[in-house]
Amino acid sequence: MPTIDTGRIALFHEDTGSANTPVLLLHELGGSSESWAKVIPLLAPHRRVIAVDVRCAGRSEKPPGPFEMADIADDLNDLADALRIARFDVIGAALGSLAGALLAIRHPARVKNLMMCAVAPDMAGPTRDYVTERAGRVRTMGMRGVADASLKNSFPESHAAERAAYRGIYLANDPNAYAELSLALGRLEMTPADWGRIAAPTLVAPGAHDFLWPPAIGQQVADLIPGARMQIMTDAGHFPHLQAPESLSRMAMALFSG
Numbered sequence: 001m002p003t004i005d006t007g008r009i010a011l012f013h014e015d016t017g018s019a020n021t022p023v024l025l026l027h028e029l030g031g032s033s034e035s036w037a038k039v040i041p042l043l044a045p046h047r048r049v050i051a052v053d054v055r056c057a058g059r060s061e062k063p064p065g066p067f068e069m070a071d072i073a074d075d076l077n078d079l080a081d082a083l084r085i086a087r088f089d090v091i092g093a094a095l096g097s098l099a100g101a102l103l104a105i106r107h108p109a110r111v112k113n114l115m116m117c118a119v120a121p122d123m124a125g126p127t128r129d130y131v132t133e134r135a136g137r138v139r140t141m142g143m144r145g146v147a148d149a150s151l152k153n154s155f156p157e158s159h160a161a162e163r164a165a166y167r168g169i170y171l172a173n174d175p176n177a178y179a180e181l182s183l184a185l186g187r188l189e190m191t192p193a194d195w196g197r198i199a200a201p202t203l204v205a206p207g208a209h210d211f212l213w214p215p216a217i218g219q220q221v222a223d224l225i226p227g228a229r230m231q232i233m234t235d236a237g238h239f240p241h242l243q244a245p246e247s248l249s250r251m252a253m254a255l256f257s258g
Contacts, residue, residue: 018044031058073099086110211238236248
């Protein structure tokens with residue numbers, strides 16, 4: 001069944017590929033497992049691929065009221081239990097990168113390797129203000145009221161076709177659920193000590209054209225994680241999995257086989 005009730009939350013997930021070590025794909029704010037549509041067929045010949053809709057996104061349960069990003073990490077740990085998966089490699093994008101980091105911190109035995117595409121060391125300052133303000137706008141205006149500005153920030157002009165294709169995924173979000181997920185992201189606080197607890201081999205792989213979290217921000221994260229490597233995707237913006245799936249997949253397979 002593609003939807004599993006863990007007892008805490010019902011999570012929709014896609015599960016495909018070979019019987020090798022699973023790789024867990026964690027999507028961005030505003031996206032879903034569908035965001036990985038171009039990456040999954042590149043990884044599936046080599047790995048079992050699990051792409052999940054986190055709580056309040058896609059086809060997963062959308063409980064009312066606030067929650068924290070740590071709850072998402074715990075949801076993922078429960079999903080692994082339900083699927084009888086001891087360990088997996090993890091690829092995250094934006095919000096998914098932070099969920100993957102929290103999974104590696106809170107449940108270190110679960111994460112074999114960690115790849116983060118678009119990540120920042122904390123949400124303090126402009127990022128927190130931005131997602132909080134947008135959450136309020138979504139509640140009153142709906143997704144269409146913020147779509148143009150949000151997608152322009154995430155997709156450089158060189159990826160206008162990908163932006164247009166993604167627009168439908170973004171507009172399909174439930175506004176209240178999207179707002180709660182935005183606020184959970186905005187409340188996240190990560191200290192250097194938190195990042196230093198990540199023991200899994202880690203690759204930070206930002207897009208060269210990421211306006212929101214440029215490579216310099218990604219380098220700050222890599223510097224906080226023992227042994228982490230940094231590799232820039234020259235052909236991507238804020239959403240490398242949507243904008244440069246081939247580059248992302250090559251980097252991921254190199255990390256996983258290293």
